Amino acid sequence: MSSPIIEVQNLRKTFQLKQKQAGFFGGFKNLFSSHYKQAHAVDDLSFSVNEGELVAFIGPNGAGKSTTIKMLTGILFPTSGSVNVLGFNPSKQRQQLAFHIGSVFGQKPQLWYHLPPQDTYDLFARIYELKEEDYQERLKYLVEMFEIGDLLNTQVRKLSLGQRMRCEIVASLLHRPKIIFLDEPTIGLDVIAKQTIREVIKTLNEKEKVTIFLTSHDAGDIESLAKRTVVINHGKIVFDDNTEKFKSTYINKKLVEIISADPIKNFRFPQGQIIEKTTYQVKIELDTSKSSIEKLLEYAVENFQIQDINISDPPMEEIIATIYREQARE
Amino acid sequence: MNSAANSLVRPRSLAAFWRKYTAIAQTSYATTTAYLFNLLASALKPAIFIWIFVQLYGATYKASGLAEINGLSLAMVVWTLGLTQAFHMASRPLPAILIEEEVKSGSLAYSLIRPYSYALFHYFNFLGRAFPTLIANGLISVLVLLLLVGTIHLTIPGIVFGLVLLFFGYTMEFSISLIIGLMAFWIEDTSALRWIYSKGQLIFGGMIVPLALFPEKIRNIAELLPFSQFYYAPAQLMISFDIKLFERFALIQFFWLTVFSIISYLCYKKGIRHVAINGG
Numbered sequence: 001m002s003s004p005i006i007e008v009q010n011l012r013k014t015f016q017l018k019q020k021q022a023g024f025f026g027g028f029k030n031l032f033s034s035h036y037k038q039a040h041a042v043d044d045l046s047f048s049v050n051e052g053e054l055v056a057f058i059g060p061n062g063a064g065k066s067t068t069i070k071m072l073t074g075i076l077f078p079t080s081g082s083v084n085v086l087g088f089n090p091s092k093q094r095q096q097l098a099f100h101i102g103s104v105f106g107q108k109p110q111l112w113y114h115l116p117p118q119d120t121y122d123l124f125a126r127i128y129e130l131k132e133e134d135y136q137e138r139l140k141y142l143v144e145m146f147e148i149g150d151l152l153n154t155q156v157r158k159l160s161l162g163q164r165m166r167c168e169i170v171a172s173l174l175h176r177p178k179i180i181f182l183d184e185p186t187i188g189l190d191v192i193a194k195q196t197i198r199e200v201i202k203t204l205n206e207k208e209k210v211t212i213f214l215t216s217h218d219a220g221d222i223e224s225l226a227k228r229t230v231v232i233n234h235g236k237i238v239f240d241d242n243t244e245k246f247k248s249t250y251i252n253k254k255l256v257e258i259i260s261a262d263p264i265k266n267f268r269f270p271q272g273q274i275i276e277k278t279t280y281q282v283k284i285e286l287d288t289s290k291s292s293i294e295k296l297l298e299y300a301v302e303n304f305q306i307q308d309i310n311i312s313d314p315p316m317e318e319i320i321a322t323i324y325r326e327q328a329r330e
Numbered sequence: 331m332n333s334a335a336n337s338l339v340r341p342r343s344l345a346a347f348w349r350k351y352t353a354i355a356q357t358s359y360a361t362t363t364a365y366l367f368n369l370l371a372s373a374l375k376p377a378i379f380i381w382i383f384v385q386l387y388g389a390t391y392k393a394s395g396l397a398e399i400n401g402l403s404l405a406m407v408v409w410t411l412g413l414t415q416a417f418h419m420a421s422r423p424l425p426a427i428l429i430e431e432e433v434k435s436g437s438l439a440y441s442l443i444r445p446y447s448y449a450l451f452h453y454f455n456f457l458g459r460a461f462p463t464l465i466a467n468g469l470i471s472v473l474v475l476l477l478l479v480g481t482i483h484l485t486i487p488g489i490v491f492g493l494v495l496l497f498f499g500y501t502m503e504f505s506i507s508l509i510i511g512l513m514a515f516w517i518e519d520t521s522a523l524r525w526i527y528s529k530g531q532l533i534f535g536g537m538i539v540p541l542a543l544f545p546e547k548i549r550n551i552a553e554l555l556p557f558s559q560f561y562y563a564p565a566q567l568m569i570s571f572d573i574k575l576f577e578r579f580a581l582i583q584f585f586w587l588t589v590f591s592i593i594s595y596l597c598y599k600k601g602i603r604h605v606a607i608n609g610g
Binding site: 070073074075076077086087088093094095096098099100101103105107108109110112114115119120122123126127128129155 | 335336338339340343346349350353354356357360361364365435436437438439440442443444445446447602603605
């Protein structure tokens with residue numbers, strides 16, 4: 001059994017948020033009296049991650065996911081509690097830890113915008129103190145793996161989001177990190193680009209045994225990648241178990257929206273519950289443990305003149321609400 | 331740190347340090363020169379100022395009927411101000427603006443997660459950015475100065491010692507700008523501080539009026555302030571070289587550089603605990 005390489009004990013992060021009253025007089029009053037609200041972004045969090053694990057760390061907006069990652073990487077100082085990553089205390093040994101971890105913050109670029117990715121890679125090779133031969137060998141391997149050979153000499157600003165994201169991930173892997181923190185790596189990507197990113201993440205974990213700590217809003221990322229899922233809400237862990245259990249218990253529903261050329265009348269599919277209906281559109285919540293999406297689509301195609309179909313996962317807030325309901329029942 | 335971490339600790343090496351930070355400066359240089367037309371167009375800005383100085387001080391000297399004021403001829407005044415503007419404009423945008431943008435956009439996360447010193451990253455980034463702009467500004471400004479006011483007596487020691495002061499002038503302005511930028515860790519928006527700083531530089535930095543034309547008392551005070559030591563002091567030394575003047579300016583620069591380095595170090599140590607990365 002592998003040993004924990006991330007250990008978090010009773011971790012807390014509290015932000016002081018200045019409260020401002022609205023309006024002219026409110027603004028004037030603020031000049032003389034300041035009122036602060038405490039926001040507990042992370043609240044008594046304890047968990048550990050073993051070497052080689054691929055953990056999904058999920059939750060709604062403001063749940064504390066990114067704050068946790070930033071404390072694990074040493075960017076933010078914890079208010080209290082302890083963090084140990086690869087034996088380092090991240091907030092005290094940030095620079096030493098940085099040699100052994102990689103990170104991708106999906107919404108923030110790390111490549112130099114006006115230069116081709118090759119220039120950023122060359123820079124990172126020097127920043128991470130890589131030997132020239134090791135760097136060239138590693139870059140060659142990653143370029144093939146991520147299929148970015150034709151993008152290396154194109155300015156980053158001219159790349160599509162999907163291309164850029166592949167290049168961003170390569171930048172995080174050049175120094176062979178032992179742990180990679182991926183904060184919403186598939187955000188804003190189309191289906192094909194998402195699939196490509198997921199495949200390479202999986203390969204990295206399986207072939208190179210890199211520990212991956214992934215946050216995402218996309219249930220698809222979790223379903224296809226993570227063996228373990230940790231759900232966080234209001235800074236606390238509300239679920240921590242294997243992903244199969246998470247899927248069967250909480251992501252067993254799909255939202256299917258059907259748009260027809262003719263008015264939709266008498267829509268009857270017992271395994272699905274209609275949650276929204278207009279003349280030409282119907283939105284069904286399908287219980288995938290009772291019926292497949294295929295059967296629902298067969299029924300729709302046979303009975304209506306379909307113009308468009310959208311399939312999506314229930315929002316994270318709904319999954320959290322279900323977790324709370326389940327826990328209350330237990 | 332436990333035993334597992336001990337085996338991962340990277341030994342410090344001077345060669346790796348040098349390769350790392352020069353790579354940052356090189357990449358910054360490459361970014362600045364990525365759009366050559368923009369670089370050259372920016373270099374026209376000091377040229378416009380030089381034309382204004384020629385009109386303004388030409389009229390002043392004509393009205394006074396003097397060939398020299400406080401030992402400075404019209405050509406010397408315009409050359410000093412022109413070079414000061416060229417040096418000054420090569421330092422823009424200031425690190426304070428970039429640090430504030432990092433704080434606001436949340437990209438600070440990436441700057442803090444790398445195995446380098448945050449301050450030194452910005453310093454070498456600043457030098458790599460300023461160098462090509464300085465070359466472009468310098469060449470175009472000298473050309474315009476020769477065309478509009480003609481030659482003046484420049485000496486090789488004046489240029490060499492002036493460049494030494496200029497290097498420390500850039501380092502001084504970087505360190506004061508770093509302090510202002512680090513204030514963004516607490517207050518997020520540093521535009522008011524930057525405004526006050528820029529006005530101090532405008533008045534006491536010899537940007538529009540040579541300090542040599544100030545009344546003696548004010549000139550002495552202005553020379554002791556850091557603002558004049560960034561770019562005016564190197565320009566003045568290049569135009570009228572005097573080794574004693576160099577020693578005096580170098581001493582003032584050394585004093586302020588020590589003060590600003592200590593303050594910026596303390597600000598960073600304190601500010602890093604206040605960091606709240608925006609956008610998650």
